[in-house]
Amino acid sequence: MEKLFISRDSLKKLLDRLARNLNLVAPVKDPEGIIMFGPVADAGQVLLEYQNSTLPPKSFFFPQTERLFKFSYGQEGMALEDMCGSDKRVLFGVHPCDLKSILSLDPVFAGAYKDPYYINKRENSAIIGLACSNPSPGCFCATFGFGPDDGEGSDIMLTPSGKGFDADVLTDKGQEIVASYKDLFEKAGDSPRIAGETRLTVKKLDLTGIKELLDGNFELEYWNQVFEKCLGCGICTYVCPTCHCFDIYDSSKGGCDGERYRSWDSCMFTHFTMMAGGHNPRPSKKERVRNRFMHKLKYHIDRYGLAGCVGCGRCVKSCPVNIDIRRIISDLGEVSRNGQL
């Protein structure tokens, strides 16, 4: 790993040049004050310090709606046109929780089952991480064994330091960027890294006993105390950086052609597990709410050995009825210790 430094001015130059030469995606604030990752034309719009974006950057690897292929039927039979492919791009300013979430998605889409759409975007993207210098009160990334300055998952990790940023070059992709713009980087100095202090402010929740509790108890009286207020909307799953469920549809405007696309789906929706025959194995909000937390705290760990939650706090902030995964974690801890709340 190479340790470099980039001044604020140089970073702006870097962003300008990246935007000119490649596709640059970075956190920006729209006129309504909503922070989202989006394509940017120059450094001017890019936020260099922000509390977590309203939506995570996952849609740049797994878009909410993604066209898979076109089909047409003529005298020659069925013809298919593949729509897989993406331009080279740089994702800038990704916080450690979102970096971790991409690592959590990798085994889903690029593990035993290879998803070419995801893999293509992943391979064509370089990620410049940005340490979180002002974590929001809802953040609890420390719970999952990392902190607001953890660079794993990035190609280059920036951490505020002195009058600029320390830049840890972590991968070959990162090296390529540095090599292309080496005039902008300098040798790392010894100014202390600012994000080192913020690590202390992020909450660390106790996960002791929760996985074991859920392993042994599919049915828990506790869920009866949680589900009733759920409105059954998809906010928590759609703002979640690790949720990855989708459904596949064909659409045709008549005639002999059309296209197949996939769109995010949510386990909180009534129809999510609806079977063709009309049976729904998760008939009420109780089963659906339970599934979401089982997925975050158990199933993802069972399948991939990775946490299904990265503590970004987005669902905490956005849930309209205050179903708070931090509360669920502390409650389940209590249940595992005392058998009840």
Place this chain on the structure above:
Amino acid sequence: MREIARDLLESGQVNLVIGYGRGTGILRTTPVFIRKPSDAGQLVYNPLCGNNLVKYLLDQRNKEGRAAVCVKGCDSRAVNRLIQDRQIDREKVYIIGLPCGGILDPDRVEGAVDPGEEIKETVISGEGYDLITAAGKYSFTMAGAGSEKCSTCQNHNPVVYDVMAGDPSDTPDIKDDGFDDVRKIEEMTVEQKSAYWDRQFSRCLRCYACRNSCTACSCRECVFDQVNTGWVSRSSNLSENTAFHLIRAFHVAGRCVDCGECERVCPVGIPLRVLNRKILMDLKDLFNTATPGLTPDGERVLGQFSADDPEEFM
């Protein structure tokens, strides 16, 4: 409120009280479902009780017994609307009225208070509130930190209730809503309006929180869940998102009580309320009607037939 809830449950008048409970942190409260008299102490009421709990009455529609629900003025209009729509039976609900001097917007309070703190007491003070916590007193004015919707509030006290918890609010109701928010958008050129709404709707996630929190959305199966019919596709893009929001706005026309839940719950800040208020404003202009749900037997502009209707558009 706690005493009322305890008495109702103890005497068996109701088997459920739906109210507000302590949320996680000072900025939030959370809906609670109280079934045991001894749990009534969980109920809280403070200026961060934003949710309209009337939506939950729809879940109780086909259940045994009577449910009590805590309502603020704006929420109470939804009770009337649901009764008028025969969605709920007046005999099966017990309404605990809550006086309200306005609700604080958590986004506008955040930053001023340590979110880990808890409200010990709320004091109405001048044009706002003092929130007393263990760390001290935090003062907020409605003008500085209030919810946008409260600036046009026409019912600081419920319009329908079985019992009031506390003295009625003496905050003056707004009698003539100027619909400034709607007019601001109406003043835009067609191109500006189009660009404005395109920007809003392109952010939409189609999470359906606006629909699921809406008391006017009481369909057993929503048209937007009928994917196989082809009315609207599941793909999220500007065209489909626009169709979703416009169809929804028209569908709740004359039934929207302007409680503002759709806008409150939207995770990406789409100003949905102004869309519904445009229709509300037109209904008032065209039919000289009150906000839906204002009275128990109020007219239903788009839900009744009159032989005298001029039908000038036919």
